[in-house]
Amino acid sequence: MSDRTYLPATGNANPRTEAALARLRKAMAEMEADIAAHQGVYPYNHGRVTQSELCRRADVKKATLQTPLHKDTTRVQILAWLDSVTSGLTVTRDATREKVTAAADTLAVQVQRLETELQSALSRLAQAEQKAQVLEMEKAELLQRLAGAK
Numbered sequence: 001m002s003d004r005t006y007l008p009a010t011g012n013a014n015p016r017t018e019a020a021l022a023r024l025r026k027a028m029a030e031m032e033a034d035i036a037a038h039q040g041v042y043p044y045n046h047g048r049v050t051q052s053e054l055c056r057r058a059d060v061k062k063a064t065l066q067t068p069l070h071k072d073t074t075r076v077q078i079l080a081w082l083d084s085v086t087s088g089l090t091v092t093r094d095a096t097r098e099k100v101t102a103a104a105d106t107l108a109v110q111v112q113r114l115e116t117e118l119q120s121a122l123s124r125l126a127q128a129e130q131k132a133q134v135l136e137m138e139k140a141e142l143l144q145r146l147a148g149a150k
Helices: 015-037 051-058 062-066 074-086 093-149
Strands: none
Touching: 015 051, 015 074, 051 062, 051 074, 062 074
């Protein structure tokens, strides 16, 4: 999660409020992890990280953030978090698609390289197995000669 702490726990808050804040914190952490795991692209909601998407992930109604209890506290902190997270993201659908396509192209090149390496390794393995068979035959022949010489 980010260096800054968002949505601090309040000691005497309503249990329902604390549960909603905990779900929001968990969703924030999961969204940041998704972004990190997908090379800086948020993999859902067409790449957009929004207040609505956070509420969807946290299973909290967006209207909850408009109540007097949250409007000047929780909502402000969520908006600050969104600003920090989205500062490094591509936020348009087309830019996200281009970034994902570039990552897919890179992966395609890596797959091609790995397939080539695999074929080379399989070829070397087949040669080594042939050589092992020849050596086993030579060993058997030498053991037979040795047994016959005694």
